[in-house]
Amino acid sequence: MVFRTLTSLMKLAAVLAVTAGLTACGGSGSSDYSYAYLQFYNASPNGSTVYMQDEDGDDLGSAQFGDTTSLISLDSGSTDLEFVRLDSDDEEVSLHEMTVKLKTGYKTLIVLSGDFDDPDWTEFQFKRESLDDHFRLFVTSVREDQSQYDFYMSENGDPFEAAYYLGTMTYGELNELEYWDPDDDSDDFDEDEYTIYITEPGETDVLLESTTLDFDYDTEYVLAVRDLSGALDDSDSMSVDAILNSTSVTNITDVDADAQYRIYNSTDYDVTVTFGGEDGVDDTVLTLSADELSDFSNISYGDYRITVESDDSDITSLNNKLVTLNQGESKAIMIDLAGSKFSANSFVESDLPQSYDKTVSFVNLSDDFDDIDFYLVRNDETIDTADYYKLNMEFEESGTLVLPEDYYEVIAVYEDDNDEQILLDRTELYGFTEDENYIVTLEPSADSTTGYEVNILY
Structure with a gap:
């Protein structure tokens, strides 16, 4: 030709x-x-x-x-x-x-x-x-x-x-x-x-x-x-x-390209996570400690059922939740608690370069709130003047911002019935400077004076 x-x-x-x-x-x-x-x-x-x-x-x-x-x-x-x-x-x-x-x-x-x-x-x-x-x-x-x-x-x-x-x-x-x-x-x-x-x-x-x-x-x-x-x-x-x-x-993408995933256990319990669903293929089993983020794992694309279990009899297991992993796709799977039952949500991670701009995903992992606001505040800003923020995050909802490499204080707030802003947690100035995909979560925490904590993962 x-x-x-x-x-x-x-x-x-x-x-x-x-x-x-x-x-x-x-x-x-x-x-x-x-x-x-x-x-x-x-x-x-x-x-x-x-x-x-x-x-x-x-x-x-x-x-x-x-x-x-x-x-x-x-x-x-x-x-x-x-x-x-x-x-x-x-x-x-x-x-x-x-x-x-x-x-x-x-x-x-x-x-x-x-x-x-x-x-x-x-x-x-x-x-x-x-x-x-x-x-x-x-x-x-x-x-x-x-x-x-x-x-x-x-x-x-x-x-x-x-x-x-x-x-x-x-x-x-x-x-x-x-x-x-x-x-x-x-x-x-x-x-x-x-x-x-x-x-x-x-x-x-x-x-x-x-x-x-x-x-x-x-x-x-x-x-x-x-x-x-x-x-x-x-x-x-x-x-x-x-x-x-x-x-x-x-x-x-290639029709046979693998997918990849990583899992974050936001709970205070050690968990066992099981991936199943492929005929003739053994299930994939991971054990995660409390607050542990796994490394990325490659896996064949497809539709999987995910089970989350713990030795604690007070917590109800999560059984057969569907997680779809498409060709050439990377997902983060977030394990949390909805009341006394394990729950999980997932989102696609960015395929953008992280050399200069940083892709940050935000997730509300507290079922106490359906309208969390995240602000990324530089040292010469307040939440009123901050250029970067993610608003009205429902429980298990995820969202993404692309930020210039810099140091930011992450502040999580919600508005009560009187439209008053309530501070849930704030970090020190944190450098979003690594070539990584960042995840920012709000979670319940017994160690925080407010009962909630902002965590930054990568």
Whole structure:
């Protein structure tokens, strides 16, 4: 099969809609493109949120790792761009400046990739076209080690043996792939369901196999193979981003990728946790002491039943609670008490880098309150002036904030029936400075003067 290499990239990428979870953002159908189009994609696995600004300092959008800005319509001509991040004082740190020549009817995609301390900034540009019941397909590699891969595609979930070799995913290039069965009226891909496969160059061992993907928009699809980061950081693993004309990027994981989990026992009791559910596979059993957080454990993806037991006869066991672990997903499972019965909740942990920005998950593990407020207060702030907070957290509810690396005092309060704020607990100034996924909990505590305690886990 023949492919065309562009040192220019993407088109009106509407979306990848997948039979297993891709989201659609709408396609192009217009025959006229009267503007120039600009988008930024952040593929640096150890960086921070990056902001794109024009020559006047106006904000053109921001992107975290594995994400893009929205598609921006601009007039043609040369435009000076600056890319910045925010430091712990919310001051801008300049990362890169560049001039791009925007052209009417063309899309320009700026890609940040590689090590964030010495990254690559790549500009791709290509002319947009009107498509009818067909789509175009572009692929690239943005892995930090600059690896190259072979790209295969099969029809409607056919196995690798029936897949077509279409070209390479090459670092710093965008390869446009040619359809193996063009129509009389178009050489482009038919809208349909396909499966993609990725291998090492010239090899037949499949490194990544997708679920069945539904390419049902008449637009251009851009697939970028990238590293994993955050809780899923694994130098041997990869996933694929579908870059869209929105701030939402669809991530495609290997159909057989493992999941991982870690468990926190917030109770005062030693517990035994049992994972079961796979036919023909022995249950996984863990023993956790009071207030113990386990290490991450890898496990096959699937639906599991979880049982939590203790030797204390006054506490009722938790039996057969469903926990779903999807491919390439990392979950935290929090064990607590609802009255005198064990309970558990889970949430997906972030796959964002933790080098500069810190992802913090908050969980209310006290069944006494349904409206806990968490404030992260720096040394020159109060809860009234704090920039970061999570409000109205119900029992076993979780929520997430992304913070700049800094020192924060964590304060937990609730409002009583008279709208008075009641302090439940506060920490000393704590440095959120490690490359970790943090979890902040509010829990009952017999050792606290208020009866409750804020804990910071990682």
